[in-house]
Amino acid sequence: MTSKQEANQIASFDAVVIGAGFSGMYMLYRLREAGLSTRVYEAADGVGGTWYWNRYPGARCDSESIYYNYTFSEELYREWTWSSRYPEQPEILKYLNFVADKFNLRTDIQFETRVLAAHYDEDSKRWQISLNDGTCVSAKYFITGVGCLSASNLPKFNGLENYKGDWYHTGHWPHTKVDFTGKRVGIVGTGSSGVQAIPVIAAESAHLTVFQRTPQYSAPARNHPYDAEYIREAKENFHEIKKQIRESAGGAPAEVPTKSALEVTPEERLAKFEEAWEVGGQGIFTSFYDITVNPEANEHAAEFIRSKIRSIVTKPDVAEKLLPTYFYGTKRPIIDTDYYETYNRDNVSLVDVKKNPIVEITEKGIRTTEGEFELDAIVFATGFDGMTGPLLKMDIRGKEGVSLKEKWNGGENTRTYLGVANAGFPNFFMITGPESPSVLSNMPASIEQHVEWVSDCIEFMEENHLETVEANVDAEEAWSKHCAEVADATLFTKADSWYTGANIPGKTRRFLIYLGGVGAYRQKCTEIAENGYEGFTFKKTTAPIQGSIK
Numbered sequence: 001m002t003s004k005q006e007a008n009q010i011a012s013f014d015a016v017v018i019g020a021g022f023s024g025m026y027m028l029y030r031l032r033e034a035g036l037s038t039r040v041y042e043a044a045d046g047v048g049g050t051w052y053w054n055r056y057p058g059a060r061c062d063s064e065s066i067y068y069n070y071t072f073s074e075e076l077y078r079e080w081t082w083s084s085r086y087p088e089q090p091e092i093l094k095y096l097n098f099v100a101d102k103f104n105l106r107t108d109i110q111f112e113t114r115v116l117a118a119h120y121d122e123d124s125k126r127w128q129i130s131l132n133d134g135t136c137v138s139a140k141y142f143i144t145g146v147g148c149l150s151a152s153n154l155p156k157f158n159g160l161e162n163y164k165g166d167w168y169h170t171g172h173w174p175h176t177k178v179d180f181t182g183k184r185v186g187i188v189g190t191g192s193s194g195v196q197a198i199p200v201i202a203a204e205s206a207h208l209t210v211f212q213r214t215p216q217y218s219a220p221a222r223n224h225p226y227d228a229e230y231i232r233e234a235k236e237n238f239h240e241i242k243k244q245i246r247e248s249a250g251g252a253p254a255e256v257p258t259k260s261a262l263e264v265t266p267e268e269r270l271a272k273f274e275e276a277w278e279v280g281g282q283g284i285f286t287s288f289y290d291i292t293v294n295p296e297a298n299e300h301a302a303e304f305i306r307s308k309i310r311s312i313v314t315k316p317d318v319a320e321k322l323l324p325t326y327f328y329g330t331k332r333p334i335i336d337t338d339y340y341e342t343y344n345r346d347n348v349s350l351v352d353v354k355k356n357p358i359v360e361i362t363e364k365g366i367r368t369t370e371g372e373f374e375l376d377a378i379v380f381a382t383g384f385d386g387m388t389g390p391l392l393k394m395d396i397r398g399k400e401g402v403s404l405k406e407k408w409n410g411g412e413n414t415r416t417y418l419g420v421a422n423a424g425f426p427n428f429f430m431i432t433g434p435e436s437p438s439v440l441s442n443m444p445a446s447i448e449q450h451v452e453w454v455s456d457c458i459e460f461m462e463e464n465h466l467e468t469v470e471a472n473v474d475a476e477e478a479w480s481k482h483c484a485e486v487a488d489a490t491l492f493t494k495a496d497s498w499y500t501g502a503n504i505p506g507k508t509r510r511f512l513i514y515l516g517g518v519g520a521y522r523q524k525c526t527e528i529a530e531n532g533y534e535g536f537t538f539k540k541t542t543a544p545i546q547g548s549i550k
């Protein structure tokens with residue numbers, strides 16, 4: 001510990017957690033139940049994490065609500081009632097506030113406080129955590145619940161500082177309503193955020209210009225209110241739903257495809273896609289088992305969606321611009337409400353900024369190589385520095401003062417053990433970190449699994465009077481290699497997306513999501529724990545203990 005840290009230290013805890021979203025709130029709940037003094041630090045002035053920040057028009061969930069919630073408490077599951085299949089952001093934020101109230105979580109959350117640095121002190125075997133108010137606290141355990149998509153990406157557009165209109169990023173939307181009535185609005189980006197915002201902003205504004213770099217595959221969400229009977233059944237089936245969520249490949253009950261898109265007749269294939277399109281949601285993605293591994297199978301799904309775009313969008317030149325060409329599903333498959341239909345409105349125009357790139361932001365709007373577009377407001381729906389971005393925003397340093405940034409070497413060497421731990425960083429745990437199923441699963445399911453695994457590990461340490469736990473280098477290397485092998489067998493690594501880091505200029509291209517499935521991953525983590533935390537080294541005050549000590 002430096003003398004400055006010592007002088008500024010104001011408190012010590014058993015555990016410090018960063019973030020008060022789904023991850024941090026449940027982590028707090030579990031650690032408190034285990035009797036540990038725990039403090040959560042949250043930059044926002046309220047709970048909610050991603051659902052606190054992403055307040056842009058049209059923001060809603062793309063996992064079905066009855067599965068997109070905590071399942072650790074049956075009482076909680078029964079007390080909360082979702083209004084619809086894919087609820088809007090305010091409702092999800094309300095749910096998370098309900099959880100915070102029900103379990104009295106706020107007493108141990110310090111809001112409007114950003115963690116700037118966390119350094120492991122090898123003498124005291126504790127983490128020294130520096131806050132943005134200049135103070136410092138210490139903790140035996142340091143846990144990040146910072147999400148995979150919380151570091152927003154605002155590309156460096158020349159001239160943005162000269163722009164006289166208002167501009168917004170979807171990931172940091174104002175808390176008061178932004179009124180686009182009568183305004184000429186431009187939106188840059190057509191990922192999930194852009195696709196959700198575009199129909200809503202188009203309906204409100206005088207004119208909406210969409211600046212599209214890569215056309216996207218999107219399927220209708222077919223959102224609808226839930227009827228009382230459906231909700232009653234879900235609550236009655238809580239235990240079955242919880243089991244399915246935890247054992248499934250994607251973290252939510254879903255039909256497991258058993259057929260290849262190539263073994264069925266063209267008529268059967270089309271019927272399957274049509275059915276998924278009509279039901280709405282992510283069904284096309286899971287219609288056949290080889291959509292994300294076989295280029296030919298993938299092309300059938302891709303062409304089906306292209307045919308839908310051609311049939312929905314009435315202006316052929318606009319439809320043509322909207323046709324995606326990358327492997328379907330290798331960027332996050334989007335679900336929408338009237339996205340393609342919006343391009344039939346007279347007040348919407350589409351600019352292809354791959355063909356005519358953005359040159360600069362001017363005082364009046366956006367200039368592409370095609371010309372200047374005058375705009376009263378600009379919305380940047382340009383996404384996030386995903387996976388590693390939120391962690392690397394902080395100065396996290398493990399043994400010998402080595403930072404996570406140095407260890408991961410600009411992404412060249414990003415390695416974790418199970419996406420939860422890092423060699424060289426004792427008593428540091430990441431909830432849904434790189435190389436765990438995270439964003440390719442129903443997030444609350446993956447979050448609950450990680451939180452439960454981490455709190456079990458901590459309880460095990462406390463019961464056995466262990467001072468530190470650290471991932472072994474060889475275990476980490478083997479896990480990282482396994483993750484890469486699973487990913488390389490798919491088409492996911494082929495797309496330029498935030499999944500691969502390709503959306504951030506200069507970021508090393510790596511695919512940092514474990515694709516083995518939530519159920520299989522859970523089993524692996526459970527086995528590791530049951531085998532005495534294979535691949536981890538625990539230390540008592542003096543001698544290290546390898547492997548099984550149960």
Ligand code: N01
Pocket residue numbers: 060061062063149155170188189190191192193194196211212213214332353358381382383384439496498503
């Ligand atoms: O971000 P994105 P997002 N010039 O990275 C474009 C989750 N999410 O916020 O594709 C011009 O997907 C970029 O173009 P390209 C979900 O997991 C969930 O939309 O890189 N354009 C792309 O079109 C999702 O995947 C929900 O060529 C530029 C867009 O900006 C993730 O968050 C809702 C550009 C960014 O798309 C991220 O989604 C919303 C530039 N310099 C989000 N830079 C739910 O439904 C980037 N773009 C739960």
